Amino acid sequence: TPDxxxxxxxxxxxxxxxxxxxxxxxxxxxxxxxxxxTLSYWRAGRSRPWRDRSFDAVAELERxxxxxxxxxxxxxxxxxxxxxxxxxALPHHEATAAxxxxxxxxxxxxxxxxxVEDLLVIDAQHRETHQITTMIVEAKxxxxxxxxxxxxxxxxxxxxxxxxxxxxxxxxxARVLADAPIAIAEVVLPRALRQGERAHLAYRVDFGATGxxxxxxxxxxxxxxxxxxxGVRFDGDAPTGHRTSARSPRGDALPxxxxxxxxxxxxxxxxxxxxxxxxxxxxxxxxxxxxxx
Numbered sequence: 180t181p182d183x184x185x186x187x188x189x190x191x192x193x194x195x196x197x198x199x200x201x202x203x204x205x206x207x208x209x210x211x212x213x214x215x216x217t218l219s220y221w222r223a224g225r226s227r228p229w230r231d232r233s234f235d236a237v238a239e240l241e242r243x244x245x246x247x248x249x250x251x252x253x254x255x256x257x258x259x260x261x262x263x264x265x266x267x268a269l270p271h272h273e274a275t276a277a278x279x280x281x282x283x284x285x286x287x288x289x290x291x292x293x294x295v296e297d298l299l300v301i302d303a304q305h306r307e308t309h310q311i312t313t314m315i316v317e318a319k320x321x322x323x324x325x326x327x328x329x330x331x332x333x334x335x336x337x338x339x340x341x342x343x344x345x346x347x348x349x350x351x352x353a354r355v356l357a358d359a360p361i362a363i364a365e366v367v368l369p370r371a372l373r374q375g376e377r378a379h380l381a382y383r384v385d386f387g388a389t390g391x392x393x394x395x396x397x398x399x400x401x402x403x404x405x406x407x408x409x410g411v412r413f414d415g416d417a418p419t420g421h422r423t424s425a426r427s428p429r430g431d432a433l434p435x436x437x438x439x440x441x442x443x444x445x446x447x448x449x450x451x452x453x454x455x456x457x458x459x460x461x462x463x464x465x466x467x468x469x470x471x472x
Contacts, residue, residue, distance in 0.1 A: 184254035185224035191244040191251070192222065205243045209320055211236040227255060289323040290316050293377065296408040297398055303415030305392035305463055307333055311345065313381040318372035325351075325367050330384045332360035333394070339387020347380030395460040400452055407452040409438075409459045411445040418461035423447045427455045 192202070199218045206213050213236045220226040228237050237251050294315040300308045310330065332340060337360040342353045344366075353364035368378050396409050409423075421440060425433035433455050438447040447459045 182224040184227055184251060185222060187246075187251055187254050188240070189222050191240075191246050195244050197244070202240070202243060206236055206239055209239050211239050289318065289320055290326060290402075291319055292316055292400070292402065292404040294406045294408075295398065295400075295404050296406075296410065297396060298410045298412060299393070299396045300412045301393055301414060305415065306389045307386050307393040308414075309386060310384045310396075311381060312384070313379075315377060315379050317377045318374055321373050322371045323374075324371040325365050328364050328366055328382070330362045332362075332386045332389060334386075334389040334391035335360055336391070337386055337389045339385070341385045341387065343383050343385070345381040345383050347378060348382060350382060392463060394463070395458055397456060397458045399456050400454055402454055404452045405450070407449040407457060409447045409457065411459060411461070413443045413445070416464075417443065418445070419464050420462040421445055421460065423457075423459050425449065425452075425455055425457045427453065433457075 192199075197205075199215045199222070203213060203215045203218060213233070217226070221228065228234055234252065234255075237255070238248075241248055241251050292314060294313070296313040297310060298312075299310045302308050312328075328342070330340070330342070340355050340360060340362040342350050342362055342364040344350045347368070349367045349369075351365045351367050353362065355362050362384060366380065366382065368380070372378060396411055398407065398409060400407065417440060421438045423435045423438045425435040427433055433449075433453055435449045435452075435457055436447055438445055438459050440446075445459060445461060449457060
């Protein structure tokens with residue numbers, strides 16, 4: 180109904196017994212800037228959330244008001260229902276999202292990624308062995324300490340995926356989906372950060388026993404990132420060709436630098452990378468150049 184969002188919000192406020200001033204204070208503490216007047220308009224049905232930041236606030240409202248995730252967001256128009264889910268680029272993304280403890284929106288709401296570097300290592304049989312990820316992140320709100328990470332193996336039959344911390348963090352609640360080669364874990368910093376504080380960290384994903392050749396490295400960005408570096412090290416023969424691509428949540432092409440192969444390293448860098456999916460792909464002599472689905 181036209182007023183479904185307003186009705187659900189008003190009912191949730193009544194059930195929790197919180198004033199708009201209290202709700203606004205909780206939102207501000209979580210890094211969501213919404214005025215009391217705007218909350219009043221939403222409750223009365225005089226306006227609705229439309230901007231991405233407003234959807235962040237609605238997701239936080241659901242937690243503050245202790246209603247099920249999506250209870251308020253689903254009452255909004257479909258075409259602007261929620262920000263892009265960075266898991267949507269993965270196969271089995273619904274199962275992956277269901278397995279995460281933290282809502283994906285926290286990736287956007289609590290953190291700014293200043294620097295992201297992925298280095299994937301490929302063995303002489305063209306199989307991925309491990310990947311090292313290095314990040315510099317900045318807290319957008321007080322209390323930021325954790326976020327989920329998701330990694331998918333190229334081989335659908337891969338066994339023995341594992342995630343381990345290398346520097347500046349710990350890995351908690353690591354697990355692998357039962358029906359897909361997807362590892363899920365939580366990065367945990369040594370302490371909660373204050374707004375504006377930065378942390379430098381690194382972690383490693385080991386892909387275990389794999390049989391299929393790897394033909395691409397993908398990185399899904401949930402928000403703008405100042406520097407994105409995608410690198411591949413080949414411990415055997417070099418690929419015969421390579422290319423880069425990037426697309427926004429709407430499917431539009433995004434700027435990304437050309438990949439450069441020097442020695443055993445294939446490297447691509449994007450500056451001021453925007454929300455979307457970034458890929459480096461390569462061809463082997465015994466394939467047709469089409470990355471595996």
